[in-house]
Amino acid sequence: xxxxxxxxxxxxxxxxxxxxxxxxxxxxxxxxxxxxxxxxxxxxxxxxxxxxxxxxxxxxxxxxxxxxxxxxxxxxxxxxxxxxxxxxxxxxxxxxxxxxxxxxxxxxxxxxxxxxxxxxxxxxxxxxxxxxxxxxxxxxxxxxxxxxxxxxxxxxxxxxxxxxxxxxxxxxxxx
Numbered sequence: 001x002x003x004x005x006x007x008x009x010x011x012x013x014x015x016x017x018x019x020x021x022x023x024x025x026x027x028x029x030x031x032x033x034x035x036x037x038x039x040x041x042x043x044x045x046x047x048x049x050x051x052x053x054x055x056x057x058x059x060x061x062x063x064x065x066x067x068x069x070x071x072x073x074x075x076x077x078x079x080x081x082x083x084x085x086x087x088x089x090x091x092x093x094x095x096x097x098x099x100x101x102x103x104x105x106x107x108x109x110x111x112x113x114x115x116x117x118x119x120x121x122x123x124x125x126x127x128x129x130x131x132x133x134x135x136x137x138x139x140x141x142x143x144x145x146x147x148x149x150x151x152x153x154x155x156x157x158x159x160x161x162x163x164x165x166x167x168x169x170x171x172x173x174x175x
Contacts, residue, residue, distance in 0.1 A: 004054070007047055015040055035147055042140040049132045056126050066126075081130070084108055088137050092144055101149035104158030106141045 018040065021031040056062060071078065087107045095102050145155065152158060 001054075004047070004051055011040060011044055011047065032147070035143065038143055039140060039147075042136045042143070046133055046136045046140075049129045049136070053126060053129045053133075056129070062126075085134065085137065088141065092137070092140060095144045095148050099148055101151045102141070102145045104145075104150045104152055104155045106138075106145075 018033060018036055021036075022033060024031070084107050091102065091106060094100075150158075
């Protein structure tokens with residue numbers, strides 16, 4: 001909970017700094033306030049969803065039934081999902097620190113376990129919140145790709161490398 005509070009305070013401080021950037025002269029042109037406001041909004045949404053997940057997973061019912069019935073059976077998939085999310089956060093953090101272009105293909109943030117998600121309300125809340133976190137991560141990733149660029153040309157050109165010849169011919173024919 002102390003980390004949540006610390007992150008919330010930092011986001012509030014950053015929002016204050018962002019509001020002040022409009023008044024500072026800049027050689028590169030106007031500061032991209034809209035871009036960074038979107039980044040801060042995404043980060044706030046992720047923090048809110050992680051807070052909701054903490055509230056759900058610290059309830060007694062989580063430990064007595066949901067964890068045993070739903071989480072333990074899909075532990076391998078959950079491990080992969082958590083690993084992907086940590087990798088995604090790490091990639092985005094590096095982009096912020098280095099201000100370097102991101103790769104055209106970002107790690108898959110969403111990797112949903114194949115178990116039945118809706119048998120209990122607590123587990124549904126956990127799953128829904130995790131889906132919201134992964135969606136915000138993907139939005140944030142695309143925003144940072146636009147802000148810092150992409151290694152190579154574009155994500156679309158990278159994806160085109162993996163389209164088979166028949167599909168490529170149909171796409172070219174339609175275009």
